[in-house]
Amino acid sequence: MSTKPAVLPRDPDSSYLFLCRRLRELGAMDLAAYKSPQVQRRLVSFLEKRRLPNLAALARALDDPGCLEDLKVFLTINVTEFFRNYERFVELDEHVLPQLPAGNLRVWSAGCSNGAEAYSLAMLLHKGRPAVEHHIWGTDINGPGLAKAETGLYTLPELKGLPREYLQTCFLAEGQFHRVHPEIRRMVRFAHHDLLRHTFPAGYHLIACRNVMIYFTEEARAKIYRGFRKALEPEGFLFVGGTETLLNSPDFGLVQYRPFFYRAV
Numbered sequence: 092m093s094t095k096p097a098v099l100p101r102d103p104d105s106s107y108l109f110l111c112r113r114l115r116e117l118g119a120m121d122l123a124a125y126k127s128p129q130v131q132r133r134l135v136s137f138l139e140k141r142r143l144p145n146l147a148a149l150a151r152a153l154d155d156p157g158c159l160e161d162l163k164v165f166l167t168i169n170v171t172e173f174f175r176n177y178e179r180f181v182e183l184d185e186h187v188l189p190q191l192p193a194g195n196l197r198v199w200s201a202g203c204s205n206g207a208e209a210y211s212l213a214m215l216l217h218k219g220r221p222a223v224e225h226h227i228w229g230t231d232i233n234g235p236g237l238a239k240a241e242t243g244l245y246t247l248p249e250l251k252g253l254p255r256e257y258l259q260t261c262f263l264a265e266g267q268f269h270r271v272h273p274e275i276r277r278m279v280r281f282a283h284h285d286l287l288r289h290t291f292p293a294g295y296h297l298i299a300c301r302n303v304m305i306y307f308t309e310e311a312r313a314k315i316y317r318g319f320r321k322a323l324e325p326e327g328f329l330f331v332g333g334t335e336t337l338l339n340s341p342d343f344g345l346v347q348y349r350p351f352f353y354r355a356v
């Protein structure tokens with residue numbers, strides 16, 4: 092990893108490009124694949140928060156690993172919820188899961204934030220087929236989010252959106268926290284995986300990637316959708332977020348099955 096001091100261009104646009112290059116060199120993230128106006132707005136807030144005068148100073152400050160991690164977390168929006176958009180999970184349960192093989196399923200929650208989505212999928216699968224051992228892979232680039240996901244400990248406000256039946260059957264009260272039940276916990280494995288930079292594994296029956304693609308450029312999204320298609324088993328499903336409709340899904344070998352679900356063909 093290079094920690095050479097930065098030589099900085101003067102105009103703001105090239106400072107931005109320089110910062111993108113610096114983050115790539117540090118192996119941190121591919122900032123150029125994120126929609127630029129959004130990122131630039133977040134960067135302005137980050138400069139204010141860190142009391143840094145400009146992007147050039149920020150690029151220099153990234154030699155501090157703490158600042159680098161802080162920036163990554165700040166730039167990636169981590170808002171999540173258990174069973175986010177509950178009606179889509181009902182649809183998944185009633186219309187999509189019955190289309191999948193009866194045996195154990197391999198599910199990927201890509202961009203899982205603090206684990207809420209990955210555990211929601213595990214709970215739903217466990218409810219429907221408790222005797223079958225399913226595997227859920229929860230991935231993200233946000234280190235603190237993944238660390239929280241690993242603990243499986245959530246406060247009641249963090250469990251907002253969780254139907255009562257799941258709170259009662261899939262969590263154990265532990266002081267001010269609720270711990271994911273060991274039977275659910277062991278279904279889920281978490282890992283650091285960057286959708287923009289890492290290779291995709293294969294053999295998934297269902298991939299949930301929700302409220303993540305909206306942050307990427309069109310070019311980056313196209314590459315990821317192709318990657319998801321390869322990662323899916325034939326007839327497997329991609330589950331997307333509310334504002335992530337694929338207009339040209341057949342280009343990626345995906346056919347719309349219901350509004351937020353695409354089937355690999």
Ligand SMILES: C[S@@+](CC[C@H](N)C(=O)[O-])C[C@H]1O[C@@H](n2cnc3c(N)ncnc32)[C@H](O)[C@@H]1O
Nearest residue numbers: 167168171202204231232233285286301302303
């Ligand atoms: C708004 S959250 C969505 C969480 C969850 N999927 C949901 O819908 O509730 C977006 C997540 O995408 C993650 N993310 C951003 N860029 C990523 C990348 N290049 N690879 C993997 N995850 C990424 C962020 O860290 C964040 O946790």
